Amino acid sequence: MDLYTNLRQGEKGAWLSILTYLVLSSVKLIIGFIGHSTALKADGLNNTTDIIASAAVLVGLRISQKPPDKDHQYGHLRAETISSLIASFIMAIVGLQVLLNAGKSFFEEHHTAPSLLTAVVALGSGIVMFLVYMFNIRLAKRINSSAIKAAAYDNRSDAWVSFGTAIGILGAIFGFPIIDSITAFLVGALIIKTAYDIFFEAVHALTDGFDEAELEALSVLIKNVDGVIELVDLKGRNHGNLIFVDLTVTVDPQLDVWQSHQITEEIENTIKLAKPFAVSLVHIEPEGLERVLDQNIFNPHKK
Template sequence: MFQLIVKKTISNYQAAHLPEVREKYGTLCSVLSIICNCIMVVFKLLFGFMTHSVAIQADGLNNLSDMGSNLATLFGFKLAGKHPDSDHPYGHGRYEYIAGLIISFLILLVAFSSFKESLMKIIEPEKLSFTWGAVIVLIVSILIKLWMASFNKKTGNFIDSTSLKAASQDSLNDVCATFATLVSLCLSLVTSFPVDGIIGVIVSIVVFKSGIDIFKDTVDPLLGKAPDKDLVEDIYQYVLSFDKVLGIHDFMLHDYGPGRQYMTFHAEVDCDEDMMEIHDQIDNIERNLLDKYNILTTIHMDPIDTKDELTNDLKQQIESIVKGIHEEYSIHDFRLIKGPTHTNLIFDVLLPADDEISHHELKQQIAQEVQKINTHYFCVIQIDHAFL
């Protein structure tokens, strides 16, 4: 059914990489979700009051908060689709992450409110009034929420939308909550135990955990989450497949929202080759990366001397020294500057992002080992931390 609606309302619906198509998908999912939640709010609150079920009422209020989440998603897509301006030259794509963050806060708010009401029902229980109408409403609600979870998840994966994936998970949480409410209503026929309140507490805890998970998923890209390892490996293999590129380092990938990624790295090239030919290939790589991954890339060329035996020999020795300190350490940009009284060995040492070793102590340790090779060798070291 959803696919039919898509074909009727979204032209060029298969071009998910286009910002205007992504916005249409997000708008469609948000509007459909708002309509579905509005219907469920009315019927759940009505039957919740009729049956004196705090679980049904809490479920209805949860759907009301879902409408707020859907509105946040809708506005998130609208704002994210705005063109870059002088104040935001990288676009407004992160509004979509902010929408997901708002959804997580609303989920946490509803979970807290539901938990409080459920505790009161355990302390001061009220007898539930079983009606088949309420049962039908809850079953229909489960089916609607399953449909909402399905189209939000499929669309979220198709257009790579964090906020739609969060909306899908929220709908699945609602399915669990509504099913629990249905169980408590049925159990009221055979027991006077405050099952309604107990199940309400359990559901509130589940919803709260979901809110925490969604909060983490949406705040990570805002803080600057490390890029996907498989994507980085694929990019490395692709770039190194070009004959002029001898190595890659100082890799950085910035995320300014879905479809708005910017990448920079240094490409090592042979200093003895024609720089114009190398530059032409580097330009082609930048264009190909944009076409292949939809990532705007800037590549810095690092010419290296591959024929000087002393340079190559010392580089291997320094690499062994650094690896001996920590197997995940590496070096790059290695070069020599010879003088009448000493030779400077200039290079960068790359550390893992979470490494906390003292830079001063590390430099001293490397320098002491280099002095064992030749007392006339002095190290000029730059310490870098990986962004992967």
């Protein structure tokens, strides 16, 4: 499956999230108002913004499929990561709104106990969202998509929020109506936490951050390639669903060009096996070159 086929596959996850959120947000808001549940209405409001966030992911995936042009020699793959960043902003705004509404409800003199139907809707919603999460996280791993992974994390967060909402509503039904407002407040906090996690991962990728543990694992593999004497430098960065790996190794200076090229091929294949979505750039240097350069610096007239 090639790069652009993967991106088209990712659209399925975005569409699934959008359609699910459309249905669930409508049901939650209607039943929340009818059944007098602040928590369920907060959960429904959260899902309405998830529609926008998932739409942003879909747009990002569409833009990512544009082929390279003269202004974007590496393609448009980072549009996918930018869409995750936009989704995090949308989620944070909604989380703050939910917190504000929940805070106001604390000061209401009369708290109406919600109906049992609102708890049933919240519980059913949680189950549905967890199933969507399972689909999207598997898809994200298969196609290495940061945007679909962000959508999956959002799905999982929504599932836990709905389960928590159901528990809060049941507590309110059994004689503690204020628990419904407390649950709504916790829903808002969870939304903001998920938004922060997605924001941090997107910014980390956009600023060329890369997991040190992954680099260390790659360095071990590269050092074990036949013909590699020393790994001089190793860098990695994320570009959409691709990983760019740049490295410099030293080899026997007596090798000819063909033999050196074979070593670079072996390194690239080794990295590809460990990271199927990696693109490697290998620079070969003869062993002892640094010592020769140092000698020439200190003895500029030496032939």
